[in-house]
Amino acid sequence: MATAQIPPTFAALRSRSQDGQVSSALEQVSLHELSGGEVLLRALYSGINYKDCLSILGRARIISHFPRIAGIEVVGEVLDSSHAAFQPGAEVMVHGFQTGIDFDGGFSEIVRVPAAHVQPLPAGLSPLQAATLGVPGFTVALALERFEQFGVKPADGLVAVSGAGGAVGLMAIAILSKAGYQVAAITRRPSQADALRALGAAEVIDAGLAAQAPRALEKARFVAAIDNVGGGMLAWLLRSMQDSGCVASVGNAGGNAFDGSVLPFIMRRVQLFGVVANAPWAQRHRLWARLAGDLRPDFNALQAHVHQLPLDGLLAHAALQLQGATSGRALVSFAPGP
Ligand SMILES: NC(=O)c1ccc[n+]([C@@H]2O[C@H](COP(=O)([O-])OP(=O)(O)OC[C@H]3O[C@@H](n4cnc5c(N)ncnc54)[C@H](OP(=O)(O)O)[C@@H]3O)[C@@H](O)[C@H]2O)c1
Missing domain, CATH: 3.40.50.720 (NAD(P)-binding Rossmann-like Domain)
Structure with a gap:
């Protein structure tokens, strides 16, 4: 177990609900507060989706139980795993399966997920390329x-x-x-x-x-x-x-x-x-292989449209995205470490 790499607390954007009003704020969170799962990840990139913006700003009823860390997708590196399929150091991604809704999601430096939701990074895609597509x-x-x-x-x-x-x-x-x-x-x-x-x-x-x-x-x-x-x-x-x-x-x-x-x-x-992105595994494997292969976009051309921001810039960004005032693909990019 790579416990030495796991800090006692880490930053996450946590959403809470009081009297029907949802608010979100950066908090220091401990491992035991995260929802359950066999695989612990160090987040590298978390895509910011329209749905996430609705969710963290409480503009739609998306999160099922509070408090919750939103973020419906994450690309990360395995820190620790009690499931044989995922070894520390492996680069993986998670999207759908109610991540950030029924389970804590990607807007956190450390993410814990059920092994059944984890997918190895498709061959031929770097973490940033996989997150860009997301x-x-x-x-x-x-x-x-x-x-x-x-x-x-x-x-x-x-x-x-x-x-x-x-x-x-x-x-x-x-x-x-x-x-x-x-x-x-x-x-x-x-x-x-x-x-x-x-x-x-x-x-x-x-x-x-x-x-x-x-x-x-x-x-x-x-x-x-x-x-x-x-x-x-x-x-x-x-x-x-x-x-x-x-x-x-x-x-x-x-x-x-x-x-x-x-x-x-x-x-x-x-x-x-x-179209519903939360697809069954056979379709995920088939289409991610195509996204790394015959459907692979020109990542150099896409680069100009990809905006990386720190976790503490997420709330301000989300308000602008819901106003239709942003463009392109936005990612929370996590600093190396912890
Ligand atoms: N079904 C699924 O599984 C699935 C998966 C992913 C996303 N979605 C949904 O697909 C939609 C787009 O997602 P996204 O990630 O591309 O969102 P986004 O990055 O926020 O882009 C939405 C785009 O729609 C246009 N737009 C925004 N507000 C508008 C308004 N009030 N009236 C008309 N056009 C407006 C803007 O394009 P222009 O400035 O170019 O006009 C804006 O850039 C969202 O509703 C999202 O929830 C669904």
């Missing part, structure tokens, strides 16, 4: 696999990506363009157009187009779409699909409810499906 990259791979099952091919036409300047949007541009697809990046910030094109977008569309007075059906533009925004954007995408186009509903950064009609379905055979 839940957003895996989510894109889930959507892309469904497009492939529907028979969508790169030569078929444009694939729309909404919320293009966000983490899932950027990963979608990088991964889909690498796979040969023509990507139409939809953003509220056309000032980002050059950066989105540099990442691989073939076309950049002002999200304002989707807010114009709706028609029963719009011009048929897209063969597939990844929607990170929801609300009126999802309704517009459905009306803008070509015959047999498929739409992956991934996110709700712009709202949950949307108005619509059956016309896209009964006149253009449009297919709408949902």
Whole structure:
């Protein structure tokens, strides 16, 4: 047991609930306060997801029991393990399985997790590359696999990506363009157009187009779409699909409810499906191997969009991300040690 490396207390962002109000603060936490598990990690990077921002700022009921350390994903190094599959020094990652919700999560220097939730880092990915992809990259791979099952091919036409300047949007541009697809990046910030094109977008569309007075059906533009925004954007995408186009509903950064009609379905055979990143193991192994292989994005091009911040910068960042005032992929980066 590597107890010498394990400090008696360590920093974590812990969320508490009082009279229905959630607040989060940096605290010094002891090992015995963490939720259970066989594997103890030194966190290297924890991806900051939209859901984490909602969670730590108490804007949605995500955490099941308080106090809780949020953070739905973490890449780390095994410090100690009572499970034979994970030896000290191994680089691993955890995402989903209610991490940061039912179990303490990644916003902590030391993380304890059930061995059943731990995945070795995919061969060919460094800790930073795996963390950069994280839940957003895996989510894109889930959507892309469904497009492939529907028979969508790169030569078929444009694939729309909404919320293009966000983490899932950027990963979608990088991964889909690498796979040969023509990507139409939809953003509220056309000032980002050059950066989105540099990442691989073939076309950049002002999200304002989707807010114009709706028609029963719009011009048929897209063969597939990844929607990170929801609300009126999802309704517009459905009306803008070509015959047999498929739409992956991934996110709700712009709202949950949307108005619509059956016309896209009964006149253009449009297919709408949902994506949930908390996938079964067979799919995780298959898609992470692809993310390290044929779907591997250009990490050099992505680098400009990856923002690393210390744990004590997380709360301020989260408030900005929920306002839609951030862009790119944000990671809490933990200093070497403890
Ligand atoms: N289903 C799943 O398993 C899964 C997995 C990961 C994420 N998600 C969800 O997917 C969504 C995107 O996640 P993310 O990590 O990419 O979030 P993010 O980094 O915060 O990006 C969201 C993007 O959406 C756009 N946006 C933000 N607020 C908006 C608003 N009020 N109206 C219209 N557009 C808005 C912005 O793009 P522009 O500035 O370019 O317009 C923003 O960059 C979130 O809802 C998240 O919870 C779901």
